[in-house]
Amino acid sequence: MKYSSQKVALWYFIVAMVLFAAQVTFGLLAGYIYVAPNFLSELVPFNIVRMIHTNALIVWLICGFFGAAYYLIPEEAEREIHSVKLAYIQLVIWVVGSAGAVISYLFGVHEGREFLEQPLWVKLGIVVAALMFLYNISMTVLQGRKTTITNVLLLGLWGLAVFFLFAFYNPGNLALDKMYWWYVVHLWVEGVWELIMVSILGFLLLKLTGVDREVIDKWIYAIAALALFSGVLGTGHHYYWIGTPGYWQWIGSIFSTLEVAPFFAMVVFSFVMVWKGRRDHPNKAAVLWALGCATLAFFGAGVWGFLHTLSSVNYLTHGTQVTPAHGHLAFFGAYVSLNLAIISYAMPILLKREPYNQVLNMISFWMMTSGMAFMTFVLTFAGVVQTHLQRVMGEYFMDVQDQLVFFYWMRLGSGVVVVLGALLFIYAMARPQKELIEAGSEEAAPAE
Numbered sequence: 001m002k003y004s005s006q007k008v009a010l011w012y013f014i015v016a017m018v019l020f021a022a023q024v025t026f027g028l029l030a031g032y033i034y035v036a037p038n039f040l041s042e043l044v045p046f047n048i049v050r051m052i053h054t055n056a057l058i059v060w061l062i063c064g065f066f067g068a069a070y071y072l073i074p075e076e077a078e079r080e081i082h083s084v085k086l087a088y089i090q091l092v093i094w095v096v097g098s099a100g101a102v103i104s105y106l107f108g109v110h111e112g113r114e115f116l117e118q119p120l121w122v123k124l125g126i127v128v129a130a131l132m133f134l135y136n137i138s139m140t141v142l143q144g145r146k147t148t149i150t151n152v153l154l155l156g157l158w159g160l161a162v163f164f165l166f167a168f169y170n171p172g173n174l175a176l177d178k179m180y181w182w183y184v185v186h187l188w189v190e191g192v193w194e195l196i197m198v199s200i201l202g203f204l205l206l207k208l209t210g211v212d213r214e215v216i217d218k219w220i221y222a223i224a225a226l227a228l229f230s231g232v233l234g235t236g237h238h239y240y241w242i243g244t245p246g247y248w249q250w251i252g253s254i255f256s257t258l259e260v261a262p263f264f265a266m267v268v269f270s271f272v273m274v275w276k277g278r279r280d281h282p283n284k285a286a287v288l289w290a291l292g293c294a295t296l297a298f299f300g301a302g303v304w305g306f307l308h309t310l311s312s313v314n315y316l317t318h319g320t321q322v323t324p325a326h327g328h329l330a331f332f333g334a335y336v337s338l339n340l341a342i343i344s345y346a347m348p349i350l351l352k353r354e355p356y357n358q359v360l361n362m363i364s365f366w367m368m369t370s371g372m373a374f375m376t377f378v379l380t381f382a383g384v385v386q387t388h389l390q391r392v393m394g395e396y397f398m399d400v401q402d403q404l405v406f407f408y409w410m411r412l413g414s415g416v417v418v419v420l421g422a423l424l425f426i427y428a429m430a431r432p433q434k435e436l437i438e439a440g441s442e443e444a445a446p447a448e
């Protein structure tokens with residue numbers, strides 16, 4: 001750790017990991033309700049469990065991004081964070097808001113609109129925390145060295161905050177409501193979050209492989225441009241059936257197909273950097289997560305996204321189990337893995353524990369990855385069967401659901417593996433380093 005204010009990141013990562021554990025646990029609960037529909041139905045109905053699962057996901061991913069920014073910006077800008085105190089106040093607001101949202105949901109208080117269910121006061125809290133954050137990191141960058149990594153990261157984080165503002169606009173007209181809803185949901189994950197992804201990956205590859213900064217910079221700019229070029233009009237793939245004009249079928253199909261390009265470029269980027277890299281970095285787990293992130297994002301977002309993105313295909317698959325098959329692998333590959341990569345890299349340094357025992361971390365990678373991959377396959381099969389029976393043969397929704405129960409059991413099984421993997425990851429990060437303490441090797445210099 002070069003700058004003492006980087007320590008703030010540690011607390012963001014800890015909060016992120018606690019919420020991560022909660023998120024996957026509620027996923028498991030939702031998966032169990034799918035096979036035992038009456039479970040908890042009076043106490044905490046399925047829609048509330050699902051809400052906590054998806055909201056906790058978004059909240060911990062963003063908390064991880066905050067941590068990543070507080071960790072890497074001092075190193076990139078070559079100065080301490082503008083205000084450490086502000087960063088801690090921001091975290092407190094974040095935690096209070098998250099807890100407030102969960103408690104509200106448990107009492108059935110929410111605003112509807114998937115992913116944006118937070119009560120108004122929580123939404124306002126999110127904006128206040130985001131403003132504090134943007135002010136803090138922007139001041140740090142403006143007064144320090146400006147790099148491609150900080151430029152693109154800042155653009156992504158500002159974009160994240162700006163598009164969230166559409167959560168406050170809730171028109172009564174259902175078509176308009178849906179249109180603006182996608183401004184948040186789509187323009188985040190297939191727009192500005194990709195900028196966050198490529199800049200954090202770029203930072204990790206820079207540190208882990210020792211490749212020249214100029215090379216990394218060119219890739220970052222090219223990928224950021226590709227992401228925005230394809231992703232903005234790619235929003236059209238959500239405008240097929242909501243009452244928007246027919247030309248969206250063409251625009252959405254063409255531009256969202258192009259969205260595969262930035263994800264493919266990120267795979268090439270990561271592997272080429274690791275192959276070219278001169279540095280044999282001791283943190284193999286972080287390298288594994290970084291490569292896994294690019295690869296799984298390509299499959300989850302790119303391949304599984306393309307599967308149902310052409311309007312002629314989406315006409316049949318819209319809202320079937322194909323959608324969560326894609327949603328799970330895309331979120332896991334792109335943004336969960338990204339966070340776990342930067343946490344794997346930064347936590348040992350923040351805790352002055354490097355080189356740490358990475359075997360457990362790497363086992364957790366394979367557990368989570370194989371669990372999520374299996375879940376994706378199972379849901380894809382379920383989705384194909386559902387599409388055929390329900391959309392082609394015209395059978396009733398609930399009759400078809402009854403025939404899919406075998407797939408839902410397998411989804412539950414893979415979910416158990418994912419949750420165990422997640423807990424193992426947290427344990428691997430938090431575990432005191434016995435070997436090191438015994439060997440008295442505390443002076444082992446932490447590699448950057």
Ligand code: HEM
Nearest residue numbers: 189237256259301305306308309318319323327330331334
């Ligand atoms: C990391 C990036 C991505 C993430 C995290 C992601 C996540 C999601 C999620 C969660 C949904 C479900 C939304 C809902 O209805 O509630 C969704 C829908 C969809 N995604 Fe993605 N996605 C990503 C990238 C892509 C890409 C690159 C494509 C196309 C190539 C794509 C195509 C689609 C389509 C067509 C739908 C609508 C499914 C339907 O009609 O039911 N996604 N995505």
Ligand code: HEM
Nearest residue numbers: 024027028030031323324327328331332336411412415418
């Ligand atoms: C880090 C891992 C996970 C991520 C990123 C994730 C993400 C998501 C997302 C984005 C959705 C909304 C999907 C959509 O609208 O298409 C969702 C719903 C859901 N997830 Fe997860 N999830 C994860 C882990 C799990 C686990 C371990 C389970 C356990 C079985 C699970 C079970 C469910 C269920 C049952 C739903 C509701 C699906 C529905 O309404 O049909 N998830 N998850």
Ligand SMILES: [Fe+2]
Nearest residue numbers: 186190235238
């Ligand atoms: Fe989309």
